[in-house]
Amino acid sequence: MTGTVGIGMIGARFMGKAHTNAWRQASIFFDPPLKARLRVVCARSPRVHEFARRWGWEKSTTDWREVIEDPEVHIVDICSPNNTHHDIAIAALEAGKAVCCEKPLAMNSEEARRMVEAARRSGKLHTVWFNYRRVPAIALARQLIEEGRIGRVYHFRALYLQDWTMDPAVPLVWRMDKQVAGSGVTGDLHSHIVDLSNYLAGEIESVAGVSRIFVSERERPEGGRARVEIEDASVFLCQYANGAIGHFEATRFANGRKNGNIFEINGEYGSLYFNLEDMSRLWYFDSREPKHIQGWKRISVWEEVHPYMNRWWVPGCAIGYEHTFANQAADVLFALAEGKPVPPTFEDGLKCQLVLDAVLEACQTGQWVKVKKAE
Ligand SMILES: NC(=O)c1ccc[n+]([C@@H]2O[C@H](COP(=O)([O-])OP(=O)(O)OC[C@H]3O[C@@H](n4cnc5c(N)ncnc54)[C@H](O)[C@@H]3O)[C@@H](O)[C@H]2O)c1
Missing domain, CATH: 3.30.360.10 (Dihydrodipicolinate Reductase; domain 2)
Structure with a gap:
């Protein structure tokens, strides 16, 4: 595959900045066959619209479901607090998106296990941002x-x-x-x-x-x-x-x-x-x-x-x-x-x-x- 992949990122503060920067830098410095397109960013507060303008996102929303429903989003990047990871990741995988999820993968291992099952069912790429690797x-x-x-x-x-x-x-x-x-x-x-x-x-x-x-x-x-x-x-x-x-x-x-x-x-x-x-x-x-x-x-x-x-x-x-x-x-x-x-995949997260x-x-x-x- 070559071309661009639409990123839909949920969370727009500490990790939101780190990830926006990462997608940009990766596309330029590594010149991968697929380049990241900063399609849509989501956060709870309307301040997300200003974040999108400043950090170069095409669209912004305060409803994460809109990110998942966007047909031009291929990777859902989760950088919202831990209690949101499970629902967002499973919904994204069920919608056929790849998922990059911040750590810890979940609130507990029961949640993590369900996320692994959803990832396996979907056949889509899944990874956890244990960035220190x-x-x-x-x-x-x-x-x-x-x-x-x-x-x-x-x-x-x-x-x-x-x-x-x-x-x-x-x-x-x-x-x-x-x-x-x-x-x-x-x-x-x-x-x-x-x-x-x-x-x-x-x-x-x-x-x-x-x-x-x-x-x-x-x-x-x-x-x-x-x-x-x-x-x-x-x-x-x-x-x-x-x-x-x-x-x-x-x-x-x-x-x-x-x-x-x-x-x-x-x-x-x-x-x-x-x-x-x-x-x-x-x-x-x-x-x-x-x-x-x-x-x-x-x-x-x-x-x-x-x-x-x-x-x-x-x-x-x-x-x-x-x-x-x-x-x-x-x-x-x-x-x-x-x-x-x-790696680390959702299995590693579990x-x-x-x-x-x-x-x-x-x-x-x-x-x-x-x-x-x-x-
Ligand atoms: N890999 C690392 O080293 C590292 C470092 C810091 C944080 N983290 C992880 O990243 C995640 C986010 O941490 P952070 O420090 O960026 O938090 P943060 O408080 O700086 O930002 C959280 C963001 O999530 C948004 N948010 C919260 N609930 C939401 C919802 N229901 N729908 C949409 N957006 C929502 C907030 O509006 C905010 O923009 C956590 O899981 C944390 O453990 C990882």
Whole structure:
């Protein structure tokens, strides 16, 4: 297939900007056979009309059903809050559209399972915006693991650290509203690092954890105080099917940390370390090197040979956060033209959600919980 594909995007704030930029950049920098056409954008507020004008969308609406009914929309791009993903994705798939859905895929694994079933029935492309898989340094980590450079994995440890809700005066916005977000840092932050663990370390079989609500009551944006029902912080241990063990920490109370997404993997022959705050680097330790020159190697992931980097700037001119979305949008445009799937698919979204459900249960019960199987 060549030509253009109409994008219908739902949600027009943080991710709405990131995705609009991504579709544009992907079409230009990657020159895929199918180029994105910014057909229609939807949000709840009439401010969406001004957004459409400024960001170059042909049409705008406040009713997401109009996006799905538009015959010139081929890809429905969901970047609205978590409680909207299920209904919009299923309606879009049933209308024969491809669907790119923000993370977490759903509010819980029951919803995610229905979304997977709808995706399979439709035969259309489906992907989840776990954009960190497309950080070139993380894609390189996966390549090194596949090349056998660290051997069998023993440990995966990951942190996702933020601090934006520490002030009790921060209102109870949708991310802290259980009815809209489903959970707190579990769906929001653990979802990313659990997906990275699925991508890099293997299948998690069981989990045990603790979580905390540090500020128990907040002001609603529309006025009035409400009890906070979602967790501000969560820490869990896990056991992998391949025998590895791991631990994960996600919090919005890590004073001074804005978007600290960090992992380390220790394997039989070596280790890998990544920190999003220095996202062009991948650290690699190779214990098979002669002892006298052993040490952590800081790889600057900006050479043409590195994942995605031949599409961007010359070595040394680093890329950033926005490019992870552009890299994924490009993969979608190529895959659609070639009739191929784009990981992470809805199946991957469900696998992640099953771990998140187990983490929530483990934190609530204080017990080890087995992760249910996707099939
Ligand atoms: N991949 C990432 O790194 C990443 C980062 C941030 C957010 N997210 C995810 O993206 C999604 C959106 O988050 P955000 O930060 O952009 O939120 P946001 O609050 O900035 O924007 C939400 C948008 O959705 C619109 N919206 C809400 N309900 C709607 C409805 N019923 N119909 C149509 N539009 C509706 C709002 O009008 C708004 O434009 C969430 O699922 C979130 O978890 C992912």
